[in-house]
Amino acid sequence: MLIKHNTTQRDDGYLDKTPYFQFILLSCLFPLWGAAASLNDILITQFKSVFELSNFASALVQSAFYGGYFLIAIPASLVIKKTSYKMTILAGLSLYIVGCSLFYPASTMATYTMFLAAIFSIAIGLSFLETAANTYSSMIGEPSRATLRLNISQTFYPIGAIAGILLGKYLVFQDGASLEEQMAVMNAEQLHAFKLEMLQHTLKPYKYMIFVLLGVASLFALTAFPKCKVKTDNTKQAPSVGETLKYLSTNARFKKGIVAQWFYVGMQVAVWSFTIRLALEMGNLNERDASTYLIFSFMGFFIGKFIANVLMTKFAQEKVLIAYSLLGMLCLVYVSFVPNFSAVWMAIVVSLLFGPCWATIYAATLQTVDNKYTETAGAVIVMAIVGAACVPAIQGLVADMVGLQMSFMVNFVCFGVVAYYFVSEMKFKAQDKPVVTATV
Structure with a gap:
């Protein structure tokens, strides 16, 4: 039996009110990709030592992961058009489960390429989830609260990210000296056996995630969700992807939002990818202890989102984000030039300032286009x-x-681009306000 909702859909696709159970269940998807993304930060550190990679080569974990998002987002939008947000989410959860399952052969084959393939497969499923869930969260209620809803949903993200780091901290990383110190005193035979053992540990978090994903997919299958599709004239054909892309290419504000999102997401993932490495370099720590600072980063991210949600009820969202961006730039200068462990703590403060960026840019950019x-x-x-x-x-x-x-x-450069975007948005809105003239 389906869990139903009692809402009325408007012609623009938004609802007259938010169905709270459906919204909470939808928001529970956000920690699922948060866990997958934070596990990448664990894998980067593990793979760098086990496969003896450069910083550049180890960062290809993120390239495989987010490259999958880029390639699959448009096909995912076509699935939404042809079916519904709910069906697209169920497809994404299924593909996510398949990607996690690929860690079984990857940990046995023990090649970097096979791990990248498994990570890419997970990203395909997550692309379906994010393409559907971000837009759906902004639309599942009144349009005036679209940005607030997405920010609330995004507040769930760091919960999953912290869970992912904890899984990696206790299931992938081990006690004792750092991997590099342990490997330095081994002969060739011992080294080979040790590397295989370390790669086997990378499978453990994904075993648990499969069970969680199966549970969430079952809940979605049993819950009725509103369509949130724009009502169209049946005599008129919906715009094709080509027509839509042509329209979007002429929308200056939309293009600025895309550029800002590109730099923001890149910066967020880059800082988190190298936080553990920074802690290892600045302090005498092993990987398990160093990963604690990434947990603090995600806690800061959560706090930053919460503070921003409150501030944006009192001040214009552009002003809040400009302040966050400028403070972030100052913190990154500190991280780059202060040669002691306090730089790691300042990197955690940078994560606090990431909080509201993604959701605010996403919702603001989406609202610049016709329904x-x-x-x-x-x-x-x-x-x-x-x-x-x-x-x-x-x-x-x-x-x-x-x-x-x-x-x-x-x-630092990336945060500067984000600051410029919100300054330009504030100027646009100031110019767009109607001029009030006095009448006698």
Whole structure:
């Protein structure tokens, strides 16, 4: 029997009120991709030592993960168009389960390429989930609260991210000296056996995630969800992907939002990818202890979102995000140039300032397009996640050339682009306000 809802859909696809059970269940998807993304940060550290990779090569984990998002977002939007948000989410959960299952052969074959293939497969499922869930969360209620709803849903993300790090901390990383210290005193035979054992540990978190995913998929299958589709004239054909992309290419504000999202997501993932490495470099720690600082980063991310949600009820969202961005730039200068362990703590503060960026940019960018283009426009915004496939690799390359700490200046530039975007949005809204003239 389906769990029903009691809402009325407007012509623009939004609802007259938010169905709370459906909204909470939808928001529970956000920690699922948060866990997968944070596990990548664990894998980067593990693979760098086991496969003896450069910073650049280890960052290819993120390239495989977020490259999948880029390639699948448009096909996912077509599934939404042809079916529904609910069916797209169920497809994404199924593909996510398949990707997790591929860690079984990957841990046995013990090749970096096979692990990248498994990570790419997970990303395919997550692309379906994010393309559907981000847009759906913004639409499942009144349009005036679209940004707030998405920010609330995104607040669930760090819960999953922390869970992913905890799984990696206790199931992938081990006690004792760091991997590099242990491997330095082994002969060739011992080294080979040790590496195989360490790669077997990477499978453990994904075993637990499969069971969680099966439970969530069952709940979605048993729950009725509103369609949230724009009502169209049956005599008129819905715009094709080509028409939509042509329209979006002429929308200046939409294009600025895409650029801002590209730089923001790239910066967020880059900072988190190298936080554990920074803690290892700045302190005498092993991987398990160093991963604790990434947990603090996600806690900061959660707190930053909560504070921003409160601030945005009192101040214009653009002003809040400009303040966050400028403070983030100052913190990144500190991370890059202060040569002691306090730089790691400042990287955690940077994570606090990431809090509201993704959801606010996403919702603001989506609201710049006509309603009939919503599904494809949402997919294009998700495609901007490909910044996370590029910026960590760029930071890894810079780290190999000038050192890990200095490489955090790459993220300084990214935060500058985000600040510029919100300044331009604030100026646009100021110009767009109607001029009030006095009458006698």
